[in-house]
Amino acid sequence: xxxxxxxxxxxxxxxxxxxxxxCRSLDFQATTMFWYRQFPKQSLMxxxxxxxxxxxxxEQGVEKDKFLINHASLTLSTLTVTSAHPEDSSFYICSARxxxxxxxxxxxxxxxxxxxxx
Amino acid sequence: AQTVTQSQPEMSVxxxxxxxxxxxxxxxxxxxxxxxYKQPPSRQMILVIRQEAYKQQNATENRFSVNFQKAAxxxxxxxxxxxxxxxxxxxxxxxxxxxxxxxxxxxxxQVTL
Numbered sequence: 421x422x423x424x425x426x427x428x429x430x431x432x433x434x435x436x437x438x439x440x441x442x443c444r445s446l447d448f449q450a451t452t453m454f455w456y457r458q459f460p461k462q463s464l465m466x467x468x469x470x471x472x473x474x475x476x477x478x479e480q481g482v483e484k485d486k487f488l489i490n491h492a493s494l495t496l497s498t499l500t501v502t503s504a505h506p507e508d509s510s511f512y513i514c515s516a517r518x519x520x521x522x523x524x525x526x527x528x529x530x531x532x533x534x535x536x537x538x
Numbered sequence: 539a540q541t542v543t544q545s546q547p548e549m550s551v552x553x554x555x556x557x558x559x560x561x562x563x564x565x566x567x568x569x570x571x572x573x574x575y576k577q578p579p580s581r582q583m584i585l586v587i588r589q590e591a592y593k594q595q596n597a598t599e600n601r602f603s604v605n606f607q608k609a610a611x612x613x614x615x616x617x618x619x620x621x622x623x624x625x626x627x628x629x630x631x632x633x634x635x636x637x638x639x640x641x642x643x644x645x646x647x648q649v650t651l
Contacts, residue, residue: 452637454638454639458581462643462644463629463641463642463643463644464583464629464639464641466638466639466640469638511581513581513583515583515639517637526573526585526588527639528585529575529582529583529584531580531581531582532581532582
């Protein structure tokens with residue numbers, strides 16, 4: 421149980437393109453999903469917390485207009501990298517927590533998306 | 539603010555031996571939870587073990603166990619009978635009431651024959 425699906429797993433696109441990444445909880449409902457960015461050989465950095473039915477909460481230094489987050493349902497959150505540039509190339513990972521549970525419930529992670537901007 | 543520190547960038551262990559990965563943390567919250575995640579080359583994040591701060595008993599999951607020292611704010615991971623499949627990056631993580639995970643910088647574990 422607690423499977424999180426992330427799509428696509430790898431995307432290569434031209435500079436200036438917008439890219440959408442989907443994060444789905446397949447067998448549970450998630451009122452809260454999280455988006456992380458991971459540079460090579462580094463740790464995960466939280467970008468934003470996605471709340472179902474409300475605006476996302478962004479971490480300091482993360483551009484809201486660059487990284488658009490939508491959490492339209494209890495099983496789906498999307499991250500759109502708008503007008504992507506080479507510096508946006510990175511590994512993006514989402515996670516979800518089971519609805520209604522406290523902080524002791526672990527976050528379940530998707531398999532990540534490798535984004536390469538040419 | 540929460541911080542998690544992993545002071546060992548790389549560790550190596552022989553197959554079937556035991557290895558301990560270190561983690562220290564800091565938080566102002568009294569109610570928090572600690573986790574160890576494993577990230578193999580596939581880059582999937584896999585939960586290894588978790589510990590509730592209010593529990594004194596150290597968590598164990600098969601070959602994995604923790605040494606939770608609350609006063610020292612230390613949360614080390616012990617892997618017994620190491621296997622080749624244990625080779626990965628290991629991240630220590632902390633979450634409080636805000637449910638946001640704060641990760642350490644990771645420890646790369648190599649398992650040798």
